[in-house]
Amino acid sequence: MACGAFQGAPHPALRVFELATGRPGDLDLREAEPAPAPRRGRPRLGVAAREVTLLPRHWDWLAAQPGGASAVLRRLVDQARKTGADGDARRRRTEAAYGFMVEMAGDAPDFEEASRALFAGDRDRLAALIAPWPTDIQGQILELLDGEAA
Template sequence: MSDAPSFLTAFLDFDRIASGDAAQVMASVRQRPDAASVFVFDDRTGERLDLDLRPESSDAAAPAEEAPRGVGRPRLGVVAREVTLLPRHWDWLSRQPGGASVALRRLIDEARRNYAERDSVRAAREAAYRFMTVMAGDLPGFEEAARALFAGERERFQAQIEGWPEDVAAYAQKLAAPSWAAA
């Protein structure tokens, strides 16, 4: 999970009505009489968010109850979770300097460095597809656009979404853009 600020985009029908940080978009959507019909998307993941659009109450400033302390070192951001491996994997990990946790962290950091570009392309394509499924799933060319997106065929993708409503096509292109830049 990222600590980066959340940027959202809101649509009413096929029109983009708000875009920006979460607080700005939520304030804008809450002011609308048709707020219940608005779809809000996370700009990072393309996911449609189910948001509480009720006006903010004064109770929102009250401190939340502290959650029970879990296993690990929460103050350092370390949370214990379960990993299932085969005996040969545990044997190999036990022979590594620093133990299993150090070896796993080192392997993960190396994989993140080596596959960062590939992961970025995949994330951008998945984000664009999530959005497209909700907003353009019934539009002409959707299936071909999705195929082109995952095949990395930018020109074919753009040709398929050309007839879509302007704001929907523009947002789909925005979400997909990192996958074209990296390819």
């Protein structure tokens, strides 16, 4: 049965967005495959080996720290994640709102100015600039920006 919004539309379309990024997403409507049986042996710890390029003075400092370079780097990353969590979350919300804005209102009036207000963190100006846009689009942009979309 068709939804009332799609009735009478010549080619009904449904757009899906990932709330974490504000970007269009895909729906995988295939049946889920059964989970693989657990394997015997030692469980994987999730450690990924990657290359890190540092200057000699950085390597010297790391070598002098207790626990070795890997342990120190893990502690530094954890500390940075804790202290920068608010800024990172705000940046991700702004990028998600912008991604949705581009897809749904990229040709709307005052889009460029609204984008500037968004990235300047001027929510009041953004709200005023997008006021003429469709209500649902306005609401979703502001929800993504405020972190209320879940």
